Amino acid sequence: MGEFDLIARYFNRPTRRAALGPGDDCALLAPAAGQQLAVSSDMLVEGRHFLSTVDPARLGHKALAVNLSDLAACGARPLACTLALALPRVDEAWLAGFSDGLYALADAHGCELVGGDTTAGPLNVCITVFGEVPAGGAILRSGARAGDELWVSHAPGGGIGDARLALEVFRGTVALGGERFERVRRAMERPEPRVALGLALRGVASAALDVSDGLLGDLAHLLRRSGVGATVEADAVPRSAELADQPLAVQQLCTLSGGDDYELLFTAAPSARERVAAAARAAGVAAARIGRIESETGLRLVDAAQRPLERAWTSFDHFVA
Amino acid sequence: MGEFDLIARYFNRPTRRAALGPGDDCALLAPAAGQQLAVSSDMLVEGRHFLSTVDPARLGHKALAVNLSDLAACGARPLACTLALALPRVDEAWLAGFSDGLYALADAHGCELVGGDTTAGPLNVCITVFGEVPAGGAILRSGARAGDELWVSHAPGGGIGDARLALEVFRGTVALGGERFERVRRAMERPEPRVALGLALRGVASAALDVSDGLLGDLAHLLRRSGVGATVEADAVPRSAELADQPLAVQQLCTLSGGDDYELLFTAAPSARERVAAAARAAGVAAARIGRIESETGLRLVDAAQRPLERAWTSFDHFVA
Numbered sequence: 001m002g003e004f005d006l007i008a009r010y011f012n013r014p015t016r017r018a019a020l021g022p023g024d025d026c027a028l029l030a031p032a033a034g035q036q037l038a039v040s041s042d043m044l045v046e047g048r049h050f051l052s053t054v055d056p057a058r059l060g061h062k063a064l065a066v067n068l069s070d071l072a073a074c075g076a077r078p079l080a081c082t083l084a085l086a087l088p089r090v091d092e093a094w095l096a097g098f099s100d101g102l103y104a105l106a107d108a109h110g111c112e113l114v115g116g117d118t119t120a121g122p123l124n125v126c127i128t129v130f131g132e133v134p135a136g137g138a139i140l141r142s143g144a145r146a147g148d149e150l151w152v153s154h155a156p157g158g159g160i161g162d163a164r165l166a167l168e169v170f171r172g173t174v175a176l177g178g179e180r181f182e183r184v185r186r187a188m189e190r191p192e193p194r195v196a197l198g199l200a201l202r203g204v205a206s207a208a209l210d211v212s213d214g215l216l217g218d219l220a221h222l223l224r225r226s227g228v229g230a231t232v233e234a235d236a237v238p239r240s241a242e243l244a245d246q247p248l249a250v251q252q253l254c255t256l257s258g259g260d261d262y263e264l265l266f267t268a269a270p271s272a273r274e275r276v277a278a279a280a281r282a283a284g285v286a287a288a289r290i291g292r293i294e295s296e297t298g299l300r301l302v303d304a305a306q307r308p309l310e311r312a313w314t315s316f317d318h319f320v321a
Numbered sequence: 322m323g324e325f326d327l328i329a330r331y332f333n334r335p336t337r338r339a340a341l342g343p344g345d346d347c348a349l350l351a352p353a354a355g356q357q358l359a360v361s362s363d364m365l366v367e368g369r370h371f372l373s374t375v376d377p378a379r380l381g382h383k384a385l386a387v388n389l390s391d392l393a394a395c396g397a398r399p400l401a402c403t404l405a406l407a408l409p410r411v412d413e414a415w416l417a418g419f420s421d422g423l424y425a426l427a428d429a430h431g432c433e434l435v436g437g438d439t440t441a442g443p444l445n446v447c448i449t450v451f452g453e454v455p456a457g458g459a460i461l462r463s464g465a466r467a468g469d470e471l472w473v474s475h476a477p478g479g480g481i482g483d484a485r486l487a488l489e490v491f492r493g494t495v496a497l498g499g500e501r502f503e504r505v506r507r508a509m510e511r512p513e514p515r516v517a518l519g520l521a522l523r524g525v526a527s528a529a530l531d532v533s534d535g536l537l538g539d540l541a542h543l544l545r546r547s548g549v550g551a552t553v554e555a556d557a558v559p560r561s562a563e564l565a566d567q568p569l570a571v572q573q574l575c576t577l578s579g580g581d582d583y584e585l586l587f588t589a590a591p592s593a594r595e596r597v598a599a600a601a602r603a604a605g606v607a608a609a610r611i612g613r614i615e616s617e618t619g620l621r622l623v624d625a626a627q628r629p630l631e632r633a634w635t636s637f638d639h640f641v642a
């Protein structure tokens with residue numbers, strides 16, 4: 001099967017909202033009047049962002065999910081995406097699974113695949129997403145103010161750090177079997193982007209980003225862009241039953257510098273607590289208050305009794321980790 | 322140097338037209354009223370799209386050029402781009418060169434780098450470009466009509482097929498030295514996207530695409546999308562002095578199925594000949610009339626005396642070639 005047959009068979013479903021879908025030199029998007037276009041691009045590399053053994057449907061899901069998560073963090077409504085794919089060989093079963101996983105999530109969020117590229121090469125998945133947000137209405141990293149409270153979203157009954165816990169199981173540093181492993185593995189391989197929450201937080205959150213490289217490391221980006229500091233209560237970071245059963249050091253590693261969570265970390269004024277709770281309810285997720293924004297720059301970590309904790313964490317960095 | 326330092330040092334120049342540039346979860350673009358957004362994405366893999374020995378500045382140029390060429394083919398004005406980059410290691414000299422080559426071309430076309438991603442992995446460059454085009458004004462592949470004439474752009478004094486000729490020199494099947502090799506090598510490594518020509522052809526060309534996989538193979542896409550056929554006069558396809566000195570079989574291979582040309586292949590009514598010539602002059606390029614569009618589907622190749630030629634060509638396909 002050649003490149004063009006491959007595209008026709010797996011990546012050429014009809015589009016409705018785009019002015020022009022796949023098949024020409026460019027796709028054409030027609031953003032509604034008064035809307036800005038939010039754009040983000042993420043590249044996934046085998047062995048770095050996913051294991052070679054991953055179910056291709058889950059990989060298709062995740063490749064789009066991590067991009068939709070960026071739209072969610074800005075409060076943008078998904079509109080379209082492009083897919084560039086390098087494949088070592090044409091494997092039809094793999095392509096069918098990958099394509100199904102990608103389209104299922106795309107359809108769930110009204111995010112049309114409008115174009116892209118395929119080539120032979122070491123497995124690499126690069127998706128660029130486009131979303132709409134009212135002009136001036138995007139939630140930025142730079143809006144946090146001293147006095148704001150710090151929140152993180154999570155699945156009801158879940159928490160932060162499960163993806164990292166699953167990775168540690170794959171690495172053999174943690175033992176976890178059966179259903180419990182399958183649950184955290186699902187968190188790693190099939191994250192749910194918090195698109196509905198991002199939309200509900202427009203006008204409520206003062207700043208937001210998505211947690212992809214580890215909670216504290218990502219928080220540091222938000223603090224730097226906002227010119228503020230924060231105190232985070234480590235014990236308040238929500239964790240699943242699977243993670244809560246691990247030694248404290250594993251819990252802290254996974255919750256504070258785990259990575260691959262794709263939850264929203266956001267700030268809001270204390271007066272907005274009820275509105276935050278309502279936004280989370282409306283989006284079908286939970287939100288935990290884990291700290292406060294302060295004018296003193298830097299990041300302070302405390303326990304439940306507000307005693308300072310040693311900051312024994314690092315953020316994920318592709319060129320260091 | 323870590324991921325974030327790398328981005329800060331090499332890929333974070335200020336933006337002016339974008340509503341929000343690099344550094345947040347998403348970039349924000351604000352297309353002007355009445356404009357559609359043209360989007361295209363191309364992925365370049367080492368060994369497939371470029372040789373490992375290529376000057377990194379030329380690679381930075383080419384990675385953006387092949388994307389701008391897609392905007393040109395639609396008659397879209399460049400607005401912004403994202404860059405996703407997988408690197409086997411952090412090589413500062415390479416990054417500085419790549420970044421300079423990319424930004425030089427981006428600046429020349431007012432195409433701002435607004436965001437992207439970097440990761441460790443086998444070298445892979447994925448750029449997504451965004452351009453503006455008046456609603457309904459894009460030049461599509463589907464607009465060719467029987468009776469239209471077929472044109473291809475080229476550099477004054479140059480032609481189609483030089484990039485393939487250079488590749489054949491690298492492969493050792495053709496000998497070419499000194500200045501002559503440097504000239505065709507430049508065609509391969511540093512193509513000039515025909516953005517100005519694409520803009521000038523709005524309302525003049527009935528259909529267009531850019532020649533990236535070989536002239537006849539790409540033409541077949543245009544014919545299929547338009548539901549028409551064509552006769553192409555092989556000898557009318559322009560070629561450089563370097564290529565014209567090669568055996569006829571090499572000339573035909575390079576001009577008809579060479580690939581990597583990034584010239585515009587377009588159609589226009591015979592009554593538009595003068596306007597085509599004026600558009601080419603205004604854009605500082607040449608345009609050659611190489612055939613005609615016919616209602617009978619399929620592609621017919623003839624010599625200067627209109628005698629049928631054997632179609633001994635193939636188009637480039639990443640999964641077949």
